[in-house]
Amino acid sequence: MCADVTTDVIKDASMLKQKEMIASNYDKITSAPETGVKVSSTFVPGNLNELTMCFDIANNLPEINALSNAMRKKTGAMISDAEKMGHSEDVCTYVKADLGMMAKGNIAPNGKPMPNPDMLLLSYTGCYTFLKWFELLREQYKCPTVMLHVPYEGEGKITKNMRDYVVKQLKEEVIPTMEQVSGVKFDIDRLREYMKDSAKAEDDLVWVLQSAKNVRSPIDAYFGAVYYIGPIFSAFRGTKDAVEYYSLLRSEIEERLAKGLGPVTPEGEMGEEKYRLVVEGPPNWTNFREFWKMFHEDGAVVVASSYSKVGGVYDYDGFRHDPQNPLESLAEYCMGCYTNRNLPDRTTMMADLVEEYQADGLLINSIKSCNSFAAGELLMLREVEARTGKPGAFIETDLVDPRYFSPANVKNRLESYFQMIEQKRQGGAQAA
């Protein structure tokens, strides 16, 4: 989800467009002291980008900064600084990378210092760590902090009570705080307009993700999807730029599909598609290219992933931002993000994806930092194996802490998994 992945990987028009968009957002943020633009920090899952835009507030996403720093091999030192400041080794490394970045002068990827945020928007979707993270940031910045409590879909559904609760918080807590911070009056029609554009971009993103249903997928829906989801999961959902980006992207993938091409990797066009996988869990960022290579060099393409749904599940059950009911729709968006869904639903989703995308099985990349994803994944693996009859595999890495990426272990596991898939195929062929 950042320009670093993309620049050296793909040089398509969509890629250049995305690079430009990301750079302009960082410039908007870092030039805030001169321009007077107000800056809000917030999280990826359940972010309220269209709403923030209604107040001309720029959106800064600390998770993206952390992963971006990880890709530039900077997080090891940042995490170690945070640990020296008293943070435990055991906790989420995104938080520590962010606190360590602050300690190192809070330099944005464009090399300029990040201004202090004018507001912390704690949209508390799918992860308890968010709450602690922003309490820690608030202690430093002393800026207004607005909590949007997004109830968990514990019973596998969104009730009226849950929706009303989120809408009320939006109306009576979030919007008034944004008005106060920005000095801009809320205009619901402006929100509707942005949401129309969100839905357009979402349609194209879904088309792109679903193109992986083709056998010989034109995309990689995990490593490649990291850049496809970049704009819509961050500061661009609801913008004309995002509409344009997704339309460009779609036409590029349409072309690849028409030509029968596979995904593009950092090492160029991918060779034969030998294995089709569904992946659960976020990627590792510190060794992203090396990690990806372990897949593509063996002919493994990821055809669907849960990570491409952390900032919104658009493809699985058809959610779109709805300009007719803007606040209700924002509420449903926040509640529907992948990690805000209960484990049985996540499990069913993974099993369905294995079937629908004709995958060879489910691979879980379990992240040491992230209980939100990880707690329960071993059971998920068993269930998906049992339901689909396809073998699964489990690897363990971390997001941004280089100490927890062990290339030899990961490679071994993957190779045994590919062998297992081969054996299963041969067994199946013999039985037939």
Added chain:
Amino acid sequence: MSVKEIIDRCEVLFEDVNFTSAREWKDAKPGRKVVGYLPIYVPCEIIHAAGMLPIGILGGGSDLEVIHGDAYYQSYICRIPRSTVELGVTNRLDFIDGMLFPSTCDVIRNLSGVWKLMFPEVMARYFDTPQNYRKDIGGEFYKNDLRELIESLEELGGVKVTDDDLRNSIEVYNENRKWVNKVYQYRKDKPWKTPSAEIYLLMRAGEVLPPEEHTQMMQDYLAAVENEERRMKDNCRVVLNGSFCEQPPLGMIKSIELAGCYIVDDDFIMANRMITTDISTEGDPLENIANAFLTDSMPFPSKFEPSEEEKGLYLADYVRQSGAEGVIFAAASFCDPALLDQPLLYHVLDDQKIPYIAFQFAENSGQMQPIREQAGTFADSIKLWSAA
């Protein structure tokens, strides 16, 4: 009854990972139901009003051999979910009709789904508490949430829960909390008379006994302990913080005291004193339960603190109110809520010049020597500091 008799009984209840007393309660009358809940807090009044026995499931403790549970949880996740799964797969919880998983952390939240998948015949619910404390927003949400909980219990038990049932149960728990608070106050006043291991066992008993019986037990204990001859030691006084979910082994509590620290306040079992005032029995009972949570509940790391100025001050208040001289942070390994909160609390204590130390444990930690040494050094330094 003597202190020894009471505490012996508590110890039997504590060590019994088959929950015999709750099973006996259930078998005593046909149709009885038992509802388990994970730490930290659920409104037990509601379960009680449905005629059911709420019991706290606080993990498998130090002696439970975890054989199956490890296959469900990675090494970097705390121990309580794996030992709870172990209790489940070894049929030790097979008498439980419903399980509630309160809003605590991502692990407990996901455990609600693990339970749904592994034990589909048991009613398993994630139980949300509001992070917005306005009556018209968070209060309204919580009231409806409580109503949904009642509906699911009514369905489970084939019963109807009336407002009068709720009022009656509120009274029972008001009385129980009153005695919990008296015990805690007594320990603050005379910690040499009430070793913390005893207080812990007494409170743990309340997690499996009907509240009326537990209230009686606390009354008996306070009466008996007053007559007990126990010598005051030259210990320092500490507040223990961070053990609100996974529970430390009893040996750790004993070790801290043996090392020269009286624990005068703690957060071991918060369910029984989360609400800090009596809940009103006038008017709408659900509204009263909801309002009590909004305005009169104890802070803990999974609860958002809306005011930056207030963040963590509660801990310094506990120190003052209990006449403590320092804080021991004891969090379960890999416990994100406790460990992420700690640095914020350190800053409050630093500002107020309250000394502290921190260590981590797992419910089955065996080696107590390092903890004893650390606590001993801490006690010595406090004594030196106060003498200076």
